[in-house]
Amino acid sequence: MSDEFVTTSGMRGIDSTQPAIFSYVSTEQRVPKDHPLRPIRSFCDIALRAMSREFDRMYSDMGRPSIPPEKLLRALLLQVLYTVRSERMLMEQLDYNLLFRWFVGLNMDDGVWDPTVFSKNRDRLLEADVARLFFQAVVEEARVLGLLSDEHFSVDGTLIEAWASQKSFQKKDREPEGPDDSGNTSIDFHGEKRTNDTHESTSDPDARLYRKGKGKEAKLSYAGHVVMENRNGLAVAGELTKATGTAEREAAVEMLKDVTGDKRVTAGADKAYDTKGFVEQLREINVTPHVTQNTKGRNSAIDGRTTRHEGYDISLRCRARIEEIFGWLKTVGGQRKTRYRGERRVGWMFEFSLAAYNLVRMRRLVADLG
Numbered sequence: 152m153s154d155e156f157v158t159t160s161g162m163r164g165i166d167s168t169q170p171a172i173f174s175y176v177s178t179e180q181r182v183p184k185d186h187p188l189r190p191i192r193s194f195c196d197i198a199l200r201a202m203s204r205e206f207d208r209m210y211s212d213m214g215r216p217s218i219p220p221e222k223l224l225r226a227l228l229l230q231v232l233y234t235v236r237s238e239r240m241l242m243e244q245l246d247y248n249l250l251f252r253w254f255v256g257l258n259m260d261d262g263v264w265d266p267t268v269f270s271k272n273r274d275r276l277l278e279a280d281v282a283r284l285f286f287q288a289v290v291e292e293a294r295v296l297g298l299l300s301d302e303h304f305s306v307d308g309t310l311i312e313a314w315a316s317q318k319s320f321q322k323k324d325r326e327p328e329g330p331d332d333s334g335n336t337s338i339d340f341h342g343e344k345r346t347n348d349t350h351e352s353t354s355d356p357d358a359r360l361y362r363k364g365k366g367k368e369a370k371l372s373y374a375g376h377v378v379m380e381n382r383n384g385l386a387v388a389g390e391l392t393k394a395t396g397t398a399e400r401e402a403a404v405e406m407l408k409d410v411t412g413d414k415r416v417t418a419g420a421d422k423a424y425d426t427k428g429f430v431e432q433l434r435e436i437n438v439t440p441h442v443t444q445n446t447k448g449r450n451s452a453i454d455g456r457t458t459r460h461e462g463y464d465i466s467l468r469c470r471a472r473i474e475e476i477f478g479w480l481k482t483v484g485g486q487r488k489t490r491y492r493g494e495r496r497v498g499w500m501f502e503f504s505l506a507a508y509n510l511v512r513m514r515r516l517v518a519d520l521g
Contacts, residue, residue: 192225194510201292205284206221227503285506290387311374315371319354320345355492359395376398381466385512392494408436418438
């Protein structure tokens with residue numbers, strides 16, 4: 152070898168691997184002090200402590216200990232925040248990812264759970280409606296921090312695609328499949344008129360065939376609804392329903408009843424909410440309807456008594472921020488197409504994902520406040 156390739160910058164290190172080693176560095180020490188998950192973990196723990204009594208009522212004092220609900224919810228939160236697509240992959244990450252172990256509360260040598268056991272324990276939380284309780288605890292935490300407006304809100308809805316194929320949408324009185332049925336290839340719905348009155352999905356009967364607007368493709372979907380406060384764009388109420396033409400307005404009225412109480416507030420909304428019935432319902436519950444006027448071929452239910460105020464234009468500008476919530480839910484939170492079936496299970500994850508969004512948003516807001 153030519154001398155020109157010889158260097159004297161230092162001795163070459165040895166590539167060796169020691170199969171077994173003792174470590175005296177905890178997961179707490181390995182996670183950087185400024186890691187974004189640290190404030191989220193703090194907010195999460197405060198909410199979980201507020202739910203401690205509810206957890207006590209859910210579990211028996213006798214029998215074999217199950218997965219602690221706090222650890223289970225932290226693991227589910229990681230699944231949403233990092234868009235982990237299955238419980239099996241989540242358990243795999245928990246096995247070797249020290250950051251995940253720290254967040255959930257597992258020690259270095261703690262074993263991880265079997266994916267089936269994890270799913271069954273999660274279903275116990277589903278029965279107790281824990282997602283809604285967790286979401287409400289996070290909202291209350293934001294209220295204590297002074298991050299919420301109690302006067303100005305916005306409402307909107309979005310479609311969440313169901314975990315069911317178009318070919319599963321079949322006639323309700325369809326004959327049972329025989330032994331010679333060739334399965335998916337034998338189903339041909341082209342040219343057949345299909346409606347929610349005559350057909351339903353064999354995979355997810357709660358899903359409804361629905362399209363967002365003219366010219367859009369009809370898909371088996373659910374409808375997700377959100378009430379946002381206008382100060383910082385945090386979700387203060389959320390609900391999932393079957394997808395129908397009136398679901399958005401009906402859900403908005405019910406959610407605003409729970410959020411506003413007896414105080415006079417405003418609620419911004421898009422053109423889809425500009426109906427006489429909806430506007431009258433809001434006024435009956437002491438809500439000023441700041442609804443975008445829909446004057447295309449019709450008269451708007453909103454007149455000059457509302458539009459002449461400066462607050463009306465402000466509400467319409469703030470209302471657009473609710474799309475940020477839906478955008479995050481669908482790109483990060485896994486809500487573009489749900490992985491679950493049944494209205495209750497899909498709704499559980501929708502509300503839990505809303506809580507995850509609030510935690511991410513609260514971290515940024517508190518950091519900005521210094």
